[in-house]
Amino acid sequence: MTYIAKPKFRHPSLPTNALGFTRRDYEGTVSTLCAGCGHDSISAAIIQACFELSLPPHRIAKLSGIGCSSKTPTYFLGASHGFNSVHGRMPSVLTGANLANRELVYLGVSGDGDSASIGLGQFAHAIRRGVNMLYIVENNGVYGLTKGQFSATSDRGSKSKKGVVNTDEPIDLVGMALQLGATFVGRSFSGDKAQLVPLIKAGLLHGGAAFIDCISPCVAFNNHEGSTRSFDYVRAHNEAVNRLDVIPARAEITADYAPGETVDVRQHDGSVIRLKKVAADYDTSDRVGALTYLQRRQEAGEIVTGLLYLDEEPVDLHQSLKTAEKPLNALSDAELCPGAGELAKFNASLR
C-alpha cells in the first residue's frame, strides 16, 4: 500500500460524463490493500463503470461485510454512503436498506470467506428473494486479513502458500446463484478489465438480483505455484463465453459487428447489452444449460467467464411484496400513522 495522500487537484482536460463528473469524482480514499491486489483492479472497474454510466454517486449505497474485499468500498465512490457491516451479513443489511428506499442503486461487495463460509446462508437468501442489487464477490480463495487460511471456494487439491493441500470440495457461488434464481449471473477476472467493466455496468442496471463472481488473486497469500487462484493459473484457464458492451437507455445503438456475431439483449430499464459471442453455442437465457455448461467446463479445469445468465424481466423483492412506489423512508406521518379516529374504532371492536 501507499501512504501518500491522493492529491485533490485534477487535470482541467479530464473527460466528464453526462452529469459533468470526472472519473475522479467516483474515486474514494487511497487503498490500504497490498500492492498489486486484484481487489484494487475491481475497485477501479467499479469506478469506471459508474463513471461511464453517469450514475449520480450519492444515489449509490455500497455495503460490505468484513475482510479485505469488504474494506474496498472506502476506496471507491467517496460521495456515496457506505456501510462496513459484520462478517458474512452484508446481504441482510443490504436487503433492509433496499426495503427502506427502493430508488437507490445497491452495490454489495463481499469476499469468498464472507459469502461462501460464514455468510453462505445470507448470500443464498438474498439471491432467492430477488433483492435488486449488484452483489460482487471478490473471490481469491483465501483469507487475506487473517493471513492465508483456505476459504470455502478454494479448489480441492489447491496448495496453500505454506504447502498445505486443500482436501475440501469448493463451493461454486456462480452455480449456487443460478440455482437460487439470480436473474443476472456473471463471472470475471480482476485482470480482465475489458470484460469486467461492462459486466459491472450491466449488473448495476439490472432490475433484480445480479451476481458477479470476480476471481481476484491474492498477491500475498494465493499467487504461487500450485494455487488455482493465481494470476498465471487464472489467465491460463480463463474461458470467456462472451464479451459484452452495455448501451444505456436512450443512447444511440450503432452496429459495430457483422450480423450474426452479436446478440442484443434489452434490459427492463431500456439499456441494451450487446453480447459478442465467443462460445458460439452458449445461450445466456438458458439457466439449466448454463449450469450444465459450467460444470462440464469446471470438470475440464476451465474457469468460465462472461455473462452467464440473464433474465430480461426480473421480479424483484419489492414487486413480490407489493410495496408502494414511494420509498418507505420518505413516507409522511399521515401515510404511516392511522390516527386517533381509527384507534377509537379499534378499541370499540375489543369490548
Next chain:
Amino acid sequence: MPQRLEATNDFVVKFANVNGSGSASANRLFAKAILRMGVPATPRNIFPSNIQGLPTWYEVRVSEKGYLGARGGIDLAVAMNPQTWDRDVKEIEPGGYLFYDSSKPMPDSKFRKDVNVIGVPLTEMCNNAYSDPRQRQLFKNIIYVGALAALLDIEAAVVEQLLAEQFKGKDKLIAPNVAAFHMGRDWALKNLQCPLGIRVARRDAIGDKIFLEGNSAAALGAVYGGASVCAWYPITPSSSVAEAFERHCRRYRTDKETGKGRYAIVQAEDELASIGMVIGAAWNGARAFTATSGPGVSLMQEFLGLAYFAEIPAVVIDVQRGGPSTGMPTRNQQSDVLSCAYASHGDTKHVLLFPEDPRECFEFGATAFDLADRLQTPIFVMLELEIGMNERLCAPLAWDPARKLDRGKVMTAADLDAARTFGRYLDVDGDGIPYRTLPGTHPSKGAFFTRGTTKDRMARYSEEGPDYVDNMERLLRKFATAARLVPPAIAKPAREATRAGVIYYGSTSPAMDEALDVLRERNIHLDALRIRAFPFGPEVEAFLDAHDSVFLVEQNRDAQMRTLIVNELGVDPARIVPVLNFDGSPITARFIVNAIAERMTGANVKPLRKAVP
C-alpha cells in the same frame, strides 16, 4: 357431602383440554361472556410446545375487584383431559367443584371427598346428536359452555350475542352453535342443582376497558409509531407480533386503488438476518423492527453491538419466555433483562422498556421508534408471554391526534447546503447524540462510511486510542440523555409512612397490586415502584435512597433487575431483597404476599439483612 365454596364474581375456573381439540374458542367464549356481564375476568393460556395431543389449560380468574393477576388454586376444574386428571383434581380448593364428562364411569378413587363432583354426559350427548366426528368434538366444547352457563348463572342471551358476532359472515354456523349451547344448558338446568355456590352476577365493573393481547397491541403500536419495515423469524411467543403487524398493515397501510402497501415484512432465514435487515433499513431512514424471544436475542448479539457502536436506530420487541429448547419456552419468564441490557461484545448498554399490559405494549411499541430515532441506538421492548399471548382487560389504547413522529437528528440536503458542519460522530448539542445523514441525500455533502469502531468524530478511519475513548465517552453521555427520555418509573406510595419498599416491573403488575392490598390488610405497608425503563431515571435512585430495604419482585432465577440496579446505581446489594418466581407459571399475589410477609414481622419494617458488626 363436601362443603360448597360460595362466592359471587370471585373465583377461578380452569379448563383442562387436549391441544388441538378446538377448545380454545369455546373457552374464550366463556371468558368473554363473563366480561360482557360487566365482571372483570382474566384468561391465561397454559400451553405445550405442541400442535396436537398434549395437555393444554385455560384458566379464567373472575374478580369483581378487578384483580387481573393469577391467583393460584382452582375453584372449578373443567376436566376434559384424562391425561392430566390427577393433577387437575389435586389443584382444586377444598369445597370446590369438579366438572367432568360422565359418559364413561370413573372409579371412586379418581375423586376427592372434599370436592363437589358435577358429571355431564357430554360424549353421549354429542354422539346422540351428531354423526360427523369433527362436529362431535367441536360441539362438545360448546355444550360444556352451555352447561357451565347454567351452573354459574351466565346469561344465555349474552352467549347467543357473542356467537352471532363470532360467526358473522358465516351465518350458517350461528344456529347450530346456539343449539349446542342450549343443549348443554338445558341438560344442566334439568339434571343439576343450578347455580353452584360460585356464580356470576351482572355488574358494571368493566367501563370502557378493552380486551386484547399484548403482542397485537405492540404490533399496532409499531404501526402508529411509523414502523415500515419488519423482519422476523418465527419463534414462540413472539411470532404473533409479526403476524399481527401484517394484519394491521393490511388494514391501515394498504392503498385501496393499487393494492400496494406502505410497509415491507420479510420472514428472514434466521434472527441474524432479521436484525441485519432491521439495521440496514434503519440506517437508510425507515423505521424498522424485529420481534423475537430470548434465543433470538442471543443470535442477534453481534449485530446489536454493531448497531450500538454505529448508532443505528433499531427496535427489538422481545417477548420473554423460559430458556432454550422447547417446552418451558411456552411458559412465562422475565429472564432476558441482562442479556438485552448488555447485549453484544465490547462495552455496550441498551435501552429497555418494560410494559405492564397490552395498553403499555401499544404505547411503548410506538414510543420505541421515537426513542430509537432520537437516540440512534437499539431499543428493546420487553414483553412477556404472560401479557403478549394472553388477552387482558386494560384501559383503551390512546393516541394524541397532535402527536408527531420524532425523527431525531437527521440532516437534510438543505441543512448541508446551509454550510452546517457535518461530523457523523460530533456532539454538537452536548447531549451525546450526533447528527446523521441518510444515503442519497446530497450530491456532494454528508456522505460517510459507517463502521463499528475505529473512527474519529468526522467518521474518518482512525485506530487512535484517544479517538476511541472520545467516542465511548460520548456514548455514555448519550446513555445519560436516554435516562431522561425513557418512561419514568411510577411510584405507588403506601397509605402509611414506611421505610420498606418494593420494586417490580412488567407482567408482575396486577399480582403486585393485589399483593399490596392484601399486605395492607395485614398491616404491612410498602411503598411500591414500578420500573418502566432502563437506563434508570433519578426517581429509581431516589426511591432506593428513601427506603431502608427494598424487595425486588421478579420472574427469573438470578434476580436480573436487581443485578442491573446494583451494577448501574452502585447500591449496597444487602439493601435489595429478591423475591423470585421462576417456575414458568405467572407470579401470583399469594406468592408475593407469602414471600414478603415471611420476611417482615408485623408492621414495623426493619432492615432485612443488617451488616454483620
